[in-house]
Amino acid sequence: MNHAIISCLHANLPAVEAVLNDIDRQGINTITCLGDLVGYGPQPNEVVELIRKRGIATCQGCWDEDIIDGLNACECSYPSQLAERRGHLAHQWTDDQLTDENKSFLASLPTSLRRDRLLFVHGSPNSQHEYLLPDMDAFAALERVETAGADILFCGHTHQPYVRELRDGSIRVRLQNADHDCDQGEELTLPMRKIVNAGSVGEPRHGSTNATYVIHNDATDEVEIKEVAYDVARTCQAIVEAGLPKVFAWRLSHGFEFAEQAEDASHVCER
Amino acid sequence: MSQTWLISGSPGCGKTSWILKTMLSHPGACGYLRLDGHSDIGLEQASNSGIDQAFLKDQIPQLLDLSETQHASRSQQGDLLALIELPQFHSPQHADLAGIDPRIKNQLEALQLQPDRHLHFGRDHELPSKDKLEFQKLESLNLSLNRSVWDPPSLNTFWFELVNGAYGDVYRAKALMNLPDGRSMFFNWIVSQESSQFLPLQEISDPNGRPASLSELVVQGKHLDCLRIQSTIDLCLLNDAVLEMHQMPLRDQQKEAIPSS
Numbered sequence: 001m002n003h004a005i006i007s008c009l010h011a012n013l014p015a016v017e018a019v020l021n022d023i024d025r026q027g028i029n030t031i032t033c034l035g036d037l038v039g040y041g042p043q044p045n046e047v048v049e050l051i052r053k054r055g056i057a058t059c060q061g062c063w064d065e066d067i068i069d070g071l072n073a074c075e076c077s078y079p080s081q082l083a084e085r086r087g088h089l090a091h092q093w094t095d096d097q098l099t100d101e102n103k104s105f106l107a108s109l110p111t112s113l114r115r116d117r118l119l120f121v122h123g124s125p126n127s128q129h130e131y132l133l134p135d136m137d138a139f140a141a142l143e144r145v146e147t148a149g150a151d152i153l154f155c156g157h158t159h160q161p162y163v164r165e166l167r168d169g170s171i172r173v174r175l176q177n178a179d180h181d182c183d184q185g186e187e188l189t190l191p192m193r194k195i196v197n198a199g200s201v202g203e204p205r206h207g208s209t210n211a212t213y214v215i216h217n218d219a220t221d222e223v224e225i226k227e228v229a230y231d232v233a234r235t236c237q238a239i240v241e242a243g244l245p246k247v248f249a250w251r252l253s254h255g256f257e258f259a260e261q262a263e264d265a266s267h268v269c270e271r
Numbered sequence: 272m273s274q275t276w277l278i279s280g281s282p283g284c285g286k287t288s289w290i291l292k293t294m295l296s297h298p299g300a301c302g303y304l305r306l307d308g309h310s311d312i313g314l315e316q317a318s319n320s321g322i323d324q325a326f327l328k329d330q331i332p333q334l335l336d337l338s339e340t341q342h343a344s345r346s347q348q349g350d351l352l353a354l355i356e357l358p359q360f361h362s363p364q365h366a367d368l369a370g371i372d373p374r375i376k377n378q379l380e381a382l383q384l385q386p387d388r389h390l391h392f393g394r395d396h397e398l399p400s401k402d403k404l405e406f407q408k409l410e411s412l413n414l415s416l417n418r419s420v421w422d423p424p425s426l427n428t429f430w431f432e433l434v435n436g437a438y439g440d441v442y443r444a445k446a447l448m449n450l451p452d453g454r455s456m457f458f459n460w461i462v463s464q465e466s467s468q469f470l471p472l473q474e475i476s477d478p479n480g481r482p483a484s485l486s487e488l489v490v491q492g493k494h495l496d497c498l499r500i501q502s503t504i505d506l507c508l509l510n511d512a513v514l515e516m517h518q519m520p521l522r523d524q525q526k527e528a529i530p531s532s
Contacts, residue, residue, distance in 0.1 A: 247503070
């Protein structure tokens with residue numbers, strides 16, 4: 001059966017509506033959302049209410065967490081002073097707009113969702129703020145999936161969709177027993193694991209302005225990355241009218257592949 | 272034998288790069304002067320920021336500043352190559368020296384400079400022609416950034432946004448920017464080139480507070496949103512406390528590297 005995974009909606013209502021319409025047209029009834037419903041975009045209440053109305057299973061993203069817990073959630077995850085200051089502006093604006101009811105909804109979201117051998121998170125199983133980049137060290141990537149006890153890990157956060165297959169993984173364990181003279185060793189060969197990044201519905205950064213999401217077939221494990229065009233100009237106009245930084249609209253209207261990355265993308269905040 | 276050449280061309284045609292290359296291949300002394308060009312209808316010249324002078328002086332420390340060097344002193348340098356840079360939008364109507372604008376002639380006479388040759392980008396084949404640009408309308412913005420120090424990843428983002436049109440249609444941008452480790456970076460971009468040129472200057476300041484070296488941004492283009500450029504820069508510059516956080520470990524490293532006597 002096909003099911004759809006969406007992520008990083010970022011308060012961009014036209015993009016969310018276009019993606020949900022695309023999913024509906026294919027007759028797909030199961031949708032999982034990997035969080036970041038708000039942040040940067042101009043329609044935070046509208047997007048949260050649409051997700052609530054549709055009853056879409058959702059886990060909490062880093063922006064959803066920050067809106068509830070305040071900016072101290074992870075200041076250290078900003079890649080630059082400029083990104084941090086712009087992020088604070090967007091945070092303040094979003095905080096002012098969101099209704100208490102919608103904030104309560106964001107606060108109620110789990111940090112992960114599991115269906116059998118499939119795990120759904122925003123950033124990584126460790127943190128909503130950790131980036132699982134496509135070129136991340138293979139052992140570290142495998143460790144994230146294996147430790148979480150999943151065959152396929154669905155994530156977002158990077159805004160760049162990808163499917164990464166981790167084959168031929170093995171872990172060698174050597175145990176030195178003080179009571180015995182001999183060492184005990186064992187090599188575990190791991191079956192193939194997969195990381196699937198859904199990209200971003202509301203703030204794509206993969207070199208196109210199109211929103212992205214993925215469809216997974218849980219019988220065949222086939223994964224398809226989907227792109228959906230939407231009315232970008234409408235969102236950009238709403239950003240400007242809302243008084244959010246104009247550069248957010250500019251960024252959205254170009255879909256640049258360029259994105260700031262933290263010096264240590266796999267940093268896990270220990271606040 | 273001493274030679275004095277006037278090198279003119281439109282913004283971003285490669286005048287300073289060509290001058291540097293020519294000077295580096297000249298065996299004798301070199302002198303440099305950058306003149307203010309004159310604006311035309313709809314075409315605004317950037318004011319003389321000193322970026323080119325500072326960049327060339329960094330690359331060629333013994334470079335003579337022709338605006339400060341007396342005629343007699345220049346005459347003593349038998350093999351002096353004096354290159355005078357002039358931003359000029361349109362090609363001169365007459366060849367070689369006859370094509371020099373009378374206003375420029377007056378400026379040069381006041382400095383006792385008499386060009387032997389006048390080469391113009393796009394007209395004279397001795398100069399490269401790949402970056403010949405014809406502008407119809409051009410606004411200019413000069414921002415002094417002296418004593419400002421950038422958060423390096425923020426500078427990277429700002430420059431990307433600037434040259435990709437986040438603040439208007441930028442045709443030309445160049446700058447000298449200070450980094451917290453004491454380095455000064457020369458940034459250079461023109462719309463006809465695919466990528467920016469980033470060159471660290473050879474002279475490095477001590478990581479001890481705000482550097483005294485020249486720092487400036489020059490942008491030329493259309494519909495420039497100067498207020499948003501300025502406000503974004505304000506978000507990127509380090510305050511004293513954060514600058515000290517960057518520099519203190521660097522000073523400690525320097526102390527460790529120098530053995531005590």
